[in-house]
Structure formats: C-alpha cells, structure tokens
Amino acid sequence: MSGTTVESEVLVGVAVRPHGLRGEVVVTVHTDSPGERFVPGAVLIARRAGAADSVLTVEASRPHSGRLLVRFVEAPDRDGAEALRGTRLLLGTASLAPPADPDEFHVHQLEGLRAELADGTVVGTVKEVVHGPGGELLVLARPEASDALVPFVEAIVPTVDIEGGRVVLTPPEGLLDVN
Numbered sequence: 001m002s003g004t005t006v007e008s009e010v011l012v013g014v015a016v017r018p019h020g021l022r023g024e025v026v027v028t029v030h031t032d033s034p035g036e037r038f039v040p041g042a043v044l045i046a047r048r049a050g051a052a053d054s055v056l057t058v059e060a061s062r063p064h065s066g067r068l069l070v071r072f073v074e075a076p077d078r079d080g081a082e083a084l085r086g087t088r089l090l091l092g093t094a095s096l097a098p099p100a101d102p103d104e105f106h107v108h109q110l111e112g113l114r115a116e117l118a119d120g121t122v123v124g125t126v127k128e129v130v131h132g133p134g135g136e137l138l139v140l141a142r143p144e145a146s147d148a149l150v151p152f153v154e155a156i157v158p159t160v161d162i163e164g165g166r167v168v169l170t171p172p173e174g175l176l177d178v179n
Helices: 078-083
Strands: 009-019 024-028 043-047 054-065 067-072 088-092 116-117 122-134 135-141 148-153 159-161 164-171
Touching: 009 043, 009 067, 009 078, 122 148
Parallel strands: 116 164
Antiparallel strands: 009 024, 009 088, 024 067, 043 054, 043 088, 054 067, 116 122, 122 135, 135 148, 159 164
16 A cells, blocks of 8 residues: 545536636536635636546636636636536645634535434435535435435534534434335
C-alpha cells in the first residue's frame, strides 16, 4: 500500500449555460456557502463527461435570478463559457474548514453514516444528500429494499452523530414502508 489518501470531493455547482458575451456562466449552486466557494481566486475542479478533469479559477461572481453568474479566468469569452456547459464544479473536501458551530456539518460528512431509529434499529446508510426545492433529503440505501428519501429536518432527523457514525431518525408513520 502506498499510503496515499484519495481526497473526496463535493459538488458546489453546475455550469448551465453562457450568459452574455464576456464569458460569464450561469451556475446552479449546490452549496450553502456560495459566497465562500465562488470568491475571486477560488479554484474548483471542473468535471465533464468525456473529458479529463481540469481546474477553473473564479475571476468574479454575482447573483442572478436565484443562480450565480460566474466568470472563470480559463474561459475569458462566450466561446470559453459555452465549452463549460454541463460542467460539474467540485471542491476537494480537504480544503473545507470545519464548521464553526458544532451543530453544523458538511454534506460529505453525512454520506456513509448509519441510519437508525431511536430504539437503535438500523434502517440503512446515508447514500447521499439531495438538495431539492423544498429542502434537503437524505437518500438512505436500505438492505433488501429500495432507497428511501427522508426529509432532512430536525423533527425527523433529531440527531446527527458524526463521531458515532450515525444519524437517528424519528420518521412519521409510513415514511420508511417498503413498496
């Protein structure tokens, strides 16, 4: 074993389409901290199907209709912005500072946690966190059942124990029923 660690990454945005003639890109945001992730000088991993990963450096960003308009150093004009269409913008988790509030955590810290009921019954594993229009959902991989979507709200997920490797669920009746 070489002893090297593979760094994990988190999705912070997706380049949707070019905007205007000066290289701005409409970005759908997938982070709670766009003001930190898309500041001038921020370096993101650019991943696009069928192409090798590259890096993009934020030159400028500004809010626009619920999304961001971002200009990258590497895409100085509309053609460069057009080439970024569909690009997933990622950030290495090693570059994330731990949240200042002990009751907060990064999404990547939830993935892989054991999901259990208040009585200790294990009901699955957190596979991913989906950012939906109504809020975040935990996707639970369940043995011998299809994945379950659980609203990530305190009433249903009252305990997140990162160090203990678990989330505790108090789901309403029927939420985890197998179809």
